[in-house]
Amino acid sequence: MRLSLLAATVLAAAASPVLAQSRDVPPGVNLTPDQLLAPYYAELRKKVAMPVAGPTPALSPATTLTRIAFGSCNHQNAPQHMWAQIAAANPQLFLMIGDNVYGDTGWDADAGLESLRSSYALQASHPEFKGFRAKFPMMATWDDHDFGLNDAGGNFPMRRWAEELFETFWGSSDAVRGRDGIYESSITGPEGKRVQVILLDTRFFRSDLKKAPWSKDRPPLGGYVPDDAPEKTVLGADQWAWLKAELAKPADLRIVVSSTQVITQAHQFEGWTNFPAERTKLLEMLAGREASGLVMLSGDRHAAGIYKTEIKGETMWELTSSSLNLAFGSDIERATSREPDPARVTPFFPIENYGLIDIDWKAKTLTMTLKGNTSATLAEQAFSW
Numbered sequence: 182m183r184l185s186l187l188a189a190t191v192l193a194a195a196a197s198p199v200l201a202q203s204r205d206v207p208p209g210v211n212l213t214p215d216q217l218l219a220p221y222y223a224e225l226r227k228k229v230a231m232p233v234a235g236p237t238p239a240l241s242p243a244t245t246l247t248r249i250a251f252g253s254c255n256h257q258n259a260p261q262h263m264w265a266q267i268a269a270a271n272p273q274l275f276l277m278i279g280d281n282v283y284g285d286t287g288w289d290a291d292a293g294l295e296s297l298r299s300s301y302a303l304q305a306s307h308p309e310f311k312g313f314r315a316k317f318p319m320m321a322t323w324d325d326h327d328f329g330l331n332d333a334g335g336n337f338p339m340r341r342w343a344e345e346l347f348e349t350f351w352g353s354s355d356a357v358r359g360r361d362g363i364y365e366s367s368i369t370g371p372e373g374k375r376v377q378v379i380l381l382d383t384r385f386f387r388s389d390l391k392k393a394p395w396s397k398d399r400p401p402l403g404g405y406v407p408d409d410a411p412e413k414t415v416l417g418a419d420q421w422a423w424l425k426a427e428l429a430k431p432a433d434l435r436i437v438v439s440s441t442q443v444i445t446q447a448h449q450f451e452g453w454t455n456f457p458a459e460r461t462k463l464l465e466m467l468a469g470r471e472a473s474g475l476v477m478l479s480g481d482r483h484a485a486g487i488y489k490t491e492i493k494g495e496t497m498w499e500l501t502s503s504s505l506n507l508a509f510g511s512d513i514e515r516a517t518s519r520e521p522d523p524a525r526v527t528p529f530f531p532i533e534n535y536g537l538i539d540i541d542w543k544a545k546t547l548t549m550t551l552k553g554n555t556s557a558t559l560a561e562q563a564f565s566w
Contacts, residue, residue, distance in 0.1 A: 214338035218292060222342050225293050231349040232301035235311055240274055240318040244369050245542070246376045249436065251276035252535040253324065253480025254504025256283045257300045261309035263505045266556045267535050268313055274369075275317050276378070277351075278480045279324025279440030280504070285331055294329050294339055294346065301350045321351045322363060322380040324440035324481055325451070332451055334387035335417070344385065361385060364420050366427045374542050377432035377473070379424070381439050386417025390455055402520060403449030407457045415459040428470040434540065434547070434566070435475050437467065442479045444488040444499045447522035451481060468493045474566030476500065476538065476547055483509045484516055484531040485551050487562045488524045498564060500549040502536035527551075527560040534559060 250272035252263065267275065282304045284297030304310060325331050329343040337343070348358050357365045362385035368377045391408035393399050400406065416424065428435070442452040443463065453460035467475060477499040488499040510516060510531035517528040533554040540547055545566055551559040 215341055218338065218342070221292060222345070225342075226345070229293070229298065230302075231346065232298060232305050233352065234301075234305055234319075234350050235314055237314045237319045237352070238317065240367070240369060242369055243371065244273060245371065245374045246273050246369055247540050247542070248272045249274045249276065249376075249378075249538040249540075250535060251278055251438075251478055251480075251538075252502055252505040253278045253440070254280040254483055254507050255304075256507045257304040257307075258283075259506040261307045261506065263533065263535060263554060264309040264313040266552070266554060268316065269556060270537060270552070272317060272537070274378075275313075275319045276380070276438060276478065277319060277321035278380075278438050278478060278502075279322055280326040280481065281321060281323065283326045283507075285326050285329055292339055292342070294342055297327070297329055297343065298346055300327075301346060305350070319351075320365070320367070320378060320380060321347075322365075322382060322438060322440055323347055323384060325384065328384040332390060334384060334389060336389055337384075340385055360419070362417070362420060364416075364423065368430065368432055370433070372431075373433060375432045375434070376540070377427070377430065377435045379427055379435060379437045381416065381424070381437065382420060383415055383440050386420060387415050388413040388456070390451070393449065400449040402447070403451075405449045405451070405455050407449075407455060409456075409458050411458070413456050413459065415453065415456050415463075421462075425466060428466060431471060432473045435470065435473050436478060436538065437475065438478045440479065441481045442488075442499070442501055443477050444490045444497070444524050445522055447520055447524070464490070464492045464497065467497065468495055474545070474547060476549065478502070478536065478538075480504070483507060484529050485534045485536070485559065486522075486525045486529045487527045487549055487551070487560055488522075489526055490524055496564070498549065498562065500536050500538070500551070500562075502534055502551060504533065505535060506533060508533045526562065530559050532559075 250267050282300040284300035329339050330337055362382040364382040366379045370376050390405045393404050393406045446454045479501045480503040483504045485502045490497050513528050516531040534551050537550040548563040550561045553559050
């Protein structure tokens, strides 16, 4: 039903008078969805108000970062109580790492992604969010629900309009606005205490997922199967080249953000596990980085945990935090037993949560902490680099 609706909205957009000229192209000339919809969006941006998140403090490049907070899966219609909890932790930087709003929920959605646009507008209006953003520097990447369609990737026809909505709302840099996708990187701090934050875009370029055929042997956790086809990609060629260059830059600690999980292979929901060759490529590229500490952050799952894996003699860590205000359960024991995972070193927490990264530069130690919605500690893991 959802996909047929999506197809109908594309056709409806193509049938508009603005796009009539696109139907008159000579026979044999193929138009991509991007080309087909470009005139429509040129007219639309003249007519609609583009929501903005509002001002946020700039993070000085000279700042020595010692505490970073992050979260994912924030529904604009749900209570915004977590912002006060995170503010009380006093982070120097907050990372929104995907599903920052849920804008793909309107059955009246059209090629203008009105439900996504209105979701951003509602989120911007919440005083809790506005107050938090006015005080703490923020960086953001997206996941499927603020990309525009559940589980969508690079073949989503409205991806460029979704990108424009995202970049306008979050006030993306000129570098991000000047290229396809919304990936970005920053380096903060003096030599010896430089933190590089790398925000990946796992949506704009990602190949289609391979669905599990219906059968009694269908995977019990998720509807997809791993796809090793050599042409499949998660990041796309340009972003892969960019990431390789970023990892060659001098930094003392790197924080790599993926909206979907990287390390775990215990489920077949969305994640890097859907593309095993791409997952291996990412982990090996991270292992081959210029010397530095490393931690990965992820969201998406509406549950949280800490994960580790061994790559080329190095222990790599990942902290998954999800969700801020859209928890799907409260039974930690049941969630943990439902998804046994040798890579996860903690229980699986299906309750509201956010993540903290604390850096002790003198000891060269990083502490990952999961906090619940009263800021009680759910799990903690420290490691040195």
